[in-house]
Amino acid sequence: MVLSSINQIAVPGVYLLIFFLGYPSQILFYYIDPAPLTKTELYISNGALVLIFITYTKSVFVDPGTIPKSYGREDEKEQGVVAEKRGDGLKRTKWCRKCNAVKPPRAHHCKECKRCIPKMDHHCPWTTNCVSHTTFPHFIRFLCYTSSGLTWLEYLLWIRISYLWENRNMPAYLGPNPFLVAHLFVTTIINSITLFALGVLFIRNVWCLAVNTTTIEGWEIERHKTLLRRARHFGGTLTGPDGSKVPIKKQEFPYDIGIWENIKQGMGTGNPLSWFNPFASTPSMETGLSFPTNGFEDASLSWPPPDPDRSYRRLPPPPTNSAAFTYAESTLSPQESMAAFRERQVADAVRRRKPFVQRLEAQLAQDREGLGAGYGSDDGFNDGETSGDEELEHETKIADGEGEEAWRNSEGERLKDFGVDEEIEFYDEQEDDDMPLSELLARRRAASNTIPTT
Template sequence: MSLSQLFVPSVYVLIAFLGYPSQWLLLQLEPAPLTKNELIAANVLLACIFITYTKTVFVDPGQIPKKKDDAEEYGPSNADGKEKKAIQSRKWCRKCEAPKPPRAHHCKECKRCIPKMDHHCPWTANCVSHTTFPHFIRFLFYASSGLGFLFYLLYLRISFLWENRGLPAYLGPSKFQIAHLVVAAIANTITLFALFVLFVRNIWCLAVNTTTIEGWEIERHRTLLRRARHFGGFLQTPDGTRVRIEKQEFPYDIGIWANIVQGMGTWNPIAWFNPFHPTPSLSTGLSFPTNDFNSPNLTWPPPDPDRSYRRQTVKPSSDPSEAFTYNDSSLSASDHLAAFQQRQQEDEFRRRKPFVQRLEEQVARDRVEQFIDNVPGDAHDLDEDDDSAGFGSEEEEEEEEGYTGGGSQSGEEGWRNSEGERLKDFGVDEDIEFYDEKDDDVPLGELMARKRQQVHDAMRA
């Protein structure tokens, strides 16, 4: 049993500990026991916490249908029946061997693509996605409210004890009650702070209609724009192709009210707080309306040259001595095949080195060529060339911070945002998600269907 399997039971234990023994304790302490209304409010909040957390844990985060016809089984794509302009994704998941709808990502823990994936939460052992986000935000709301209410009740008792600390000890609570009060206050304060910060952040994400992964993508896009400014607006792919990097606005922010309605799955504000409200339909998470700030031909996330992988070509050889063999007697025939396919997939692409490392290597090569060609210039000129070839010292330090702690095996996929987060911190399969700009793995039928869709959209326009 791994440690992560204990997270969900530990959360249930924490809820029960802060919920039930604390009520007994508050009934014993001065200045007065809990009133009837306080007991009712506490237990209603506690029930809502249990219900919403259970739904967050056990509701299916969704699975992408592999065929378009399968999506019809999940209900209508828009609850109001109105046709809205939406971005058509051109992403292909190499593990699921299926197209990925917009805002979907491949979860490493769930081992499938999740619609509108926010992150994989270890404390719920589930993905926060299009279907589970309403339950997750309700859980954060009721947990923050319940912990805040408990904090208020504990504060009244602790402040009363402090004001009367000069009285004889036999007039106060027992040692066990004091120890219980201290432990409950510490546990409640820490949990309240963590959940309230998480609640505020998710409210912001709900209002602007972004997920935590998309927040990472927005910051990544800003970094690419900053890099491209130093290279005439272009960046290179692994095969040397120059790609123009242009600013794109986040397309799914369609207004605060519409964002909240989409995220909560209903326009009824009362239903937003209903712990028994049904889960949103999966079909509503396969396409999303956009704000039309960008051209309809653009996709999100924006083009990223570093996300194109370069296939390694190996020349065939007829010499048996050059053949690679692998044998593990503990594996069955099917396991041998699965292991071989995994190694084959890992060898198909090469991770790109971090941008700063590639920049330093390019500068070093330029300096060597300069000396070989006997180009005049002193050390001061070379320093100026370093700055003109890429970043100045301040911006280079800013880039280097983006790879701190990435590890020696990390390539450009180890890029971190300003909060120190990389893609794998959200639970996604980093190799599958980052290196997904190539169409090499997309079946011919899918490519033809995309072409027909483009022609159809052009004719309608």
């Protein structure tokens, strides 16, 4: 309820903030020394305001994109070629259970928009819209023009403040009245805070544009580095919630294809003039369903890399000498069977969501007993950053008993802070092995029909 109320006032609040910083300040400058704004300064100020209003409006109202229902079925021929190379009959894909559809690369399920968003960067609370493949160009133009406009306003404000300071010893009746002085300082404080916040956000988004990463993918890259650091300590593998050993190998981010190509892809065009055009067209949805890769890794590898804590617990195979179609609870009543099933559900969820650091505590305790005084030396777990005990203590604190979906990056951010539905990302989103049987059969038939015979 509170979040819904905030979303309702966020956009009107931003429009009001733009209006407050843009228009009353021009009236203020008319009555305060050293002089009113010149025509050139007025043209610049109002031109910047128009650009800010246009780009913000587009950031709010342009649709972030919807994955076509036909996606995953139209590229049958391509699937057949990839299947021949992989030998498993299918191109690696991901399935979103909430959307009940195939999920394209770089797409994520937004908990606010209630659907998978193509090349989702994050869900912005100030636009109440997702920054995605289609809205990113408008969003970064808004940040560019807002940062420039606020810098210009900051310059005009500090001219007046400097003048007041230089003439601070003059009689009060020769200076501005208290209301004008208060207005000047309130505007300066609000403008400075807004400029700092949006300036940092603008620089961060320019960097993401240059290296072709989204905010979510930056989180995933840092998560992968953490898993690599852990795996080096345990011989290259990590233990999943089901006790299986998962090999962890370094995997390069696949979508960084060079600065120029990255910018062209992110802005939807290679024309620099269009990058700054507030009326530039929105990138088409078709261009957000697949992305070129740099070829550093095998084409069959998906991003993000494997994470043991995302996997379901796999049940052990039944004994070979057991009779067919029998199970341990065959003698229970329907009510008892349902109660036992619910208990297994709860236990499975707890086990899957149990933090890595808690699963590791017993093993580390045994290592301490075995190594004695030698434990705690630089063993490669920390990669020269922090000791194993320090990382363990750090991640125990940040997990908060919520499992590895509660993992935070160095800035203390979780996936849910970007608007991602963590439950979908970590547990309900699985790869080919967990697709509905009907979907798997349809895709296998399509693949087998397109594989050339020799």
